[in-house]
Amino acid sequence: MTQLDEYWNKFLQASTLPPETKCAGDLFFEAKGFVSDQMNALVISGQKTAFFSSYATFAIDGEPLPVSGELYIVVDRAQNPLCVIELQSVNILPFNEVTWEMAQKEGEDENLQVWREKKQEYLEEEGSVLGFDFAPDIKLVYQTFKVVYK
Helix, strand or coil, X not given: CCHHHHHHHHHHHHCCCCCCCCCCEEECCCECCECHHHHHHHHHHCCCCEEEEEHHHHHHHCCCCCCCCCEEEEECCCCCEEEEEEEEEEXXXXXXXXXXXXXXXXXXXXXXXXXXXXXXXXXXXXHHHHCCXXXXXXXXXXEEEEEEEC
């Protein structure tokens, strides 16, 4: 049994969920200007309650979109489990329709302009690797979550 399996079992024992409840996977948070320890602290403290992904990455990788209610183990760089989060909502929207209220839930930036500049740079880099181009109306997958176990 792996360390993540053991952590998941401890979570299930501490929760009211049935023992057959499945983990949707593990998540590693990282962002330009933040090391993973800082990002993880934002998640655990409740300051970070959302994140954005490019829709193109799901399409290119052939991955299904996440679904509200899914449970994930948040891990650090060494794959040590830190907490379990539950997705509260999953929405697809264009980059240029992201509001400050939405971006602020990522807990990383001081205003919408800074968020847009950082996210655009990230999407341009990701697109150059995966084979898509940034456009102001590029689709994003916006996921909100809450920590349910730590």
